[in-house]
Amino acid sequence: MDSQSLQIFVTLAQTQHFGKTAALCHLSASAISRHVQRLEASVGQLLVERDNRQVHLTPAGRHFLTYAKQALEAWQQVQRDLNNHPENLSGEISVYGSVTASYSILTRILPVMRARYAGVELKLRTGDQANGIARVLSGQDDCAIVAKPTYLSNKLEFLPLERTPLHLIGPKDNSALSQRINLAIEHSIAPAWANLPLVLAEYGLARERLLQRLAALQQIPFIYAQVGGHEAVVAMVGLGLGVGVVPELVIQHSPMQQSIHILPWLTDLEPFILGLCALRERLRDPLLQALWCCAKPDS
Amino acid sequence: MDSQSLQIFVTLAQTQHFGKTAALCHLSASAISRHVQRLEASVGQLLVERDNRQVHLTPAGRHFLTYAKQALEAWQQVQRDLNNHPENLSGEISVYGSVTASYSILTRILPVMRARYAGVELKLRTGDQANGIARVLSGQDDCAIVAKPTYLSNKLEFLPLERTPLHLIGPKDNSALSQRINLAIEHSIAPAWANLPLVLAEYGLARERLLQRLAALQQIPFIYAQVGGHEAVVAMVGLGLGVGVVPELVIQHSPMQQSIHILPWLTDLEPFILGLCALRERLRDPLLQALWCCAKPDS
DNA sequence: CATTATGTTGCGTTTTGCGCAATAAGCTTA
């Protein structure tokens, strides 16, 4: 028995759907399936009636659900008690991050913070994710959602939260560029980087990794445009202006998702590790600690 | 959070000693240490004050202990509920196994059975472990504690419970045999099997694995004696009559433990997987099911 | 009858957990 499996079971009971549960729990459907199977094996009883079309709880499952909810509640309670969350804690923390990062990460953290510390105001500042570390170091913001850089100042503390791969994307329209790309893909021809207009972030990890990689391939890139933020890269690529490298999360949350596609080149770029970053010194602030605790997996 | 870690924490709180906790939980001390560290990390609070000489709980640890006990109790309760243990279940089950097997495995299962089903009488029959499967197949006993054989009849169900390596043991006295062995070990000489008196079990997995292995090495064994049961092998080896192969568990529980030692040869024999074995057909009997549930790890 | 939606299974890869051995740190004894 572990809290993750219980959480999954409770979610499944709510959604009545493996796929949706998988999305909510950041796992694959097969992982959900096996979690439930393990649970059933450990109690020796069928908990969920699966019907390939709809899922609903068995009587045993309903009983187990009340247990699971109570157990999770007790677990959260003991965590609150031990960190003796001063629920009258109040104040303001500023969090810096890209729109996308806020979307995917903050949506999980914010409700927990709200519930535990009604008095704490989170001030969200959005901008290019690549600026995050600088803004934390300079004290402009209390913490930031950033990708873990290769080297990290030891003044900073980093809490890893999510991992997302980097993809090379291209436009999906009927432009000459698209057709050239598709032709190359169909014939499994390596891309001609010197003729492939590149939309790059002005700075940041995605830019570095792409350029390093091309250098290693002894290719000279044709940089068409440099923009601030991955969201802008997706937008420009979607408009057919070139190809670019962005984290998968940005693609998933982009309104232009339909206008671009992932190209089968450079598929082994090192993925982004997204997480919270703050000055180690500042982490002694109870407000930041509270945020840190809420952000931790298995909160 | 998982039930194993909670159980470990509760045990540690009782024993106040990592080593003893490790033994009780069938783990190494380092594993215990890391379990506690994980727990502390997940609640963000020191739970145990370690002093390299004595361990005692912090205030947070005492609070967590009450939680852990309740959580484990609730978990056991929900398992009982779901299997709707008929506490007035009564009857008799016969369990066959060697003295050693009973010692190491039944001591864990019996208390649980007693607590849950006061009315069920467990009849323990001891004998050579190697007979277990035959006795179950012939219906003489309801179930047996046996080592998992290479091939298992599909009429049988096997529930793995413990794993214990096979060791080659020799006498520790000052006999000529001991001296010859020690000399060979000191000079890293391979054993001369043809001159090394072997004490073998009459039949069973340990015998098979040893003989197969020697055949693979193209060695002709000098079989000095064949006896029934691993315990007897240890006894004869302890008396200085030869060397033999027995599971580690048998050594640990043998009164002759001081008279023998493990030889550094044949160290990679496939280990024994000890567990419960019963006829699949008979497992529908609620009494056997009850025993099965109590035996399961994480009961 | 083909199609779509959805849960499960096989398989290769990654992550986690474990034991062993070395280490560190306190207590006891000479």
Added chain:
DNA sequence: TAAGCTTATTGCGCAAAACGCAACATAATG
């Protein structure tokens, strides 16, 4: 004070568990 013991922790190699992907099975839908 130093040597010896006891006991928790850490580094490292390895084995088991968990995960994702893709293929599969099955039932509702058009």
